[in-house]
Amino acid sequence: MGDDNIPIKFGIIGCAEIARKVSRAINLSPNSTLHAIASRSIEKARQFALKNGLSETVKIYGSYDQLLDDPRIDAVYLPLPTSLHVQWAVLAAQKRKHLLMEKPTALDVEELDQILDACESNCVQFMDGTMWYHHPRTAKMKELASDSLLFGQLKWIHSSSTFTSAPEFFENNIRVKPDMDALGALGDTGWYCIGAILWAMNYQLPTTVVALPATARNSAGVILSCSASLHWDTEQIAATFHCSFLSHESMDLALYGSNGSLHVEDFIIPYEENSAFFDFTSGAKFVDLHIGWNVKPQRVQVASQLPQEALMVQEFSRLVKGIRDSKSSPDSKWAKISRSTQLVMDAVKKSIDLGFEPVCL
Amino acid sequence: MGDDNIPIKFGIIGCAEIARKVSRAINLSPNSTLHAIASRSIEKARQFALKNGLSETVKIYGSYDQLLDDPRIDAVYLPLPTSLHVQWAVLAAQKRKHLLMEKPTALDVEELDQILDACESNCVQFMDGTMWYHHPRTAKMKELASDSLLFGQLKWIHSSSTFTSAPEFFENNIRVKPDMDALGALGDTGWYCIGAILWAMNYQLPTTVVALPATARNSAGVILSCSASLHWDTEQIAATFHCSFLSHESMDLALYGSNGSLHVEDFIIPYEENSAFFDFTSGAKFVDLHIGWNVKPQRVQVASQLPQEALMVQEFSRLVKGIRDSKSSPDSKWAKISRSTQLVMDAVKKSIDLGFEPVCL
Incomplete structure (x- = not known):
């Protein structure tokens, strides 16, 4: 070997x-x-x-x-x-x-x-x-959000992924060109929101997707800003997201459970390379007279030996080495994640095209 | 006098x-x-x-x-x-x-x-x-969110107001009784979300309100959990909120502007009485190679001499004293705020009753 x-x-x-x-x-x-x-x-x-x-x-x-x-x-x-x-x-x-x-x-x-x-x-x-799937913070968030005592049952998810740029971006960037990246902000930043929501749902597809009636497009019809809500009927879980090229930098993911909540505001690209954090709150109640909370959010810090994109390359290369050197089969996990994300993105696009009608998956 | x-x-x-x-x-x-x-x-x-x-x-x-x-x-x-x-x-x-x-x-x-x-x-x-309208933090948030340089133009708003309780709440509390508080979670915690969204919009009513297809009710039909999106057509601004008796304590308000963003997670009842904070980010960009941010959110701390509910009583009493002692007229500002909130709440209720159809205001 x-x-x-x-x-x-x-x-x-x-x-x-x-x-x-x-x-x-x-x-x-x-x-x-x-x-x-x-x-x-x-x-x-x-x-x-x-x-x-x-x-x-x-x-x-x-x-x-x-x-x-x-x-x-x-x-x-x-x-x-x-x-x-x-x-x-x-x-x-x-x-x-x-x-x-x-x-x-x-x-x-x-x-x-x-x-x-x-x-x-x-x-x-x-x-x-x-890249963010590969940050150790993501694993730590999943660990806490999966804790039936600390977090309980997931009820609601919200995500945003937005940035804005200089006027030349809106003139020249491939992400606003219909022949290059026709999905615009939905494909670029919306991909992260949809991925985050599916990640939180362990990749269970929503029953219904409906785009919200607030979509901005450029003159060529490329989406500059949109939003949608996703619904899992049997579990009564819902999610909303907002993706845009027209808002200031945001990378929010908030998970609301029956016993806890989790907030992160830089989930796609952490503020810093070596260490990232998220806020976790569990068992919060009001103190007597409802004049405060018994607990405040706990800031959970997670160090990273390598940048998340290097961890992504490392994981990918580990799988490739298995195939090249040990005749392993490809791991279909990552294709399934991409496909679920793409399916939901398609449904959002379809809902927008249908004039914000619900689309069943 | x-x-x-x-x-x-x-x-x-x-x-x-x-x-x-x-x-x-x-x-x-x-x-x-x-x-x-x-x-x-x-x-x-x-x-x-x-x-x-x-x-x-x-x-x-x-x-x-x-x-x-x-x-x-x-x-x-x-x-x-x-x-x-x-x-x-x-x-x-x-x-x-x-x-x-x-x-x-x-x-x-x-x-x-x-x-x-x-x-x-x-x-x-x-x-x-x-009560939260009267906390000095609220005024400070408004000051920063109104700053055309630091925050820019408002693009998107998200709010949640949720709590859950012991089983006896769901049996006996007036807020789940159709003859007492028929609006359930929408009237109780949703009131705050709608109020926060309208506050952010300087009380401009939305053009359209649509409830999202994820409403939980008790056996008597009282809403235990619901959510909606609000839209201001001319400004291309949108908002979502989630209110619930079924999720862990949350009181989130997030404002996304073209140049900045604002996050607060205890907007209704601050964690502590004497001092409250929110996070404000302005002018965030990625550093070279997109391996981090140039700025992190700034934590803005605002002290309060009196609890917000005492400030509310003080403001109310100041107006009443003006009427009682100086023959002033009542200040209609507060009635207008309540009426706008009620109007939007009615629209959300109507959208739910119509099977999640958009309702124009």
């Missing part, structure tokens, strides 16, 4: 801004290494390598096909505009490259299914690039 | 649990004094006086009528079940007693209008018992 010590060799397809963060994460993760990058222009790829101080050993390709044809590459990270995902992800899978793919995974679940089918038939590991 | 130093003499009609807190507040407020209490049974009133260490000078009445006929009483605090509000509030106004009334103000706006008409035609001050 000498192969076990050979790190997973990554290729990055597309030199997007987010690729800077993930190339650093690949280098920080102990079981992976950056082998190559590709852009449609070799000059752009060279600039990317220079700007980010990449090692001279990193191959520079001027086309995505060239990178996919490099037999030394185990896995690709794919941060292309969403419209291009299905084409390049399917090809990557056919070339037996394991696939770490930026969110939103696809324009709709039919496209995503093409990708997942290609991964499955080529024995390729799939994972989307949602 | 020798009368100016004579405090406002209060009578309390109904010895509800909340009357304990307000009788203390009347004593703490420098411009008011508790003159009398009334219960339908003189024995119950005596027990209330004894249990709460009321002064022996406080008159004890065995009927509400007797208290209203006491000419020395300037104002009444009325914490009766909602179903009884219209009857006793109108009578109090006719007897020229200024009216501090527990929320929800009435079962619907038609009832509330009867009360407000009686107050107006008898030159009587009206205020509902929403």
Whole structure:
């Protein structure tokens, strides 16, 4: 098993801004290494390598096909505009490259299914690039929110994911272009809210999804801001979320249970890399005369040895190593999480398109 | 103007649990004094006086009528079940007693209008018992949320107000009895959410209200849990709230603006009496590589010389003194706030009754 010590060799397809963060994460993760990058222009790829101080050993390709044809590459990270995902992800899978793919995974679940089918038939590991799932804080939040005494039964979830940007973002960014990222804010920041809500529900799909009648679009019809509510009929649990390119930075997740509540306001990108916190309240009652609370929220601090994106790469590479070196099967857990998120996103989109009618899942 | 130093003499009609807190507040407020209490049974009133260490000078009445006929009483605090509000509030106004009334103000706006008409035609001050409006923290939050640079334009509001209780609450409390407080959790805790949302919107009524399809009722049909979204079409602002008797204590208000955000998790009853805080974030951006934030929320601490309910009584008594001693007119501000809140509450109720259809205001 000498192969076990050979790190997973990554290729990055597309030199997007987010690729800077993930190339650093690949280098920080102990079981992976950056082998190559590709852009449609070799000059752009060279600039990317220079700007980010990449090692001279990193191959520079001027086309995505060239990178996919490099037999030394185990896995690709794919941060292309969403419209291009299905084409390049399917090809990557056919070339037996394991696939770490930026969110939103696809324009709709039919496209995503093409990708997942290609991964499955080529024995390729799939994972989307949602980083916060991999932070140890997330595991700690799940532990407390699953505690039937401290938290009790989940009743209600609220999430927001918003940011705003300079006017040039609204002119030029791919996330507001109908031919690039047609899902706009729903695909970009809404992905996190939907993921967080599903995470809280252990990926049980909602019975009904209804978009709320407050959607902002740009002149090309791309969603700049929207919101929705999700409902689980049998459990009488509900959730709301708000995603937007028009509001100040927010990354809120609040879980309300029968015995406790949990609040976090930086769930997607923690304020700081090395340590993150959330607030947990359990068994709160009013003191006599209702002039105060018997307990205040407890601030739970969780240290992280590596940035969450490096932990994501490490987990992905661990699975890929299992397949490459030990003939394990791909772990379908991550594909299922992506698919559930995409399904709910599709339902929100459909509800908006239907004029805010409820959509059953 | 020798009368100016004579405090406002209060009578309390109904010895509800909340009357304990307000009788203390009347004593703490420098411009008011508790003159009398009334219960339908003189024995119950005596027990209330004894249990709460009321002064022996406080008159004890065995009927509400007797208290209203006491000419020395300037104002009444009325914490009766909602179903009884219209009857006793109108009578109090006719007897020229200024009216501090527990929320929800009435079962619907038609009832509330009867009360407000009686107050107006008898030159009587009206205020509902929403205490948090009077905390200096509330003014500080408004100051920051109104700052066009620090906060920018309001985009989204979320609020929750929930608590749960022992099984006997669900058996015996007036708030789950259809003949007492037919509005259940919507009237009790939902009142605060709706009030907070309207407060954030400077009392501009929403264009549309739609209840979300997740309402829990008891066997008698009283709402135990519900939620709704509110929309202001022209401004593209939206709000959601969740109110419930089935979730752990929560009192969340989150305001999302174009340049800042504000979070408070104890907005109705602060954790502590003397000092309260909220979190304010302004101008947050990601640091390079999106591996953290440039700023963290700032915790804004606001001291309070008096408990918020004493500040409420003080403000109410100040207005009553103006009328009593200086022939001022009643201040209609508080009636307008109550009426707007009631109107939105009625719309939520109607949307629920219509099967979660949007209701225009």
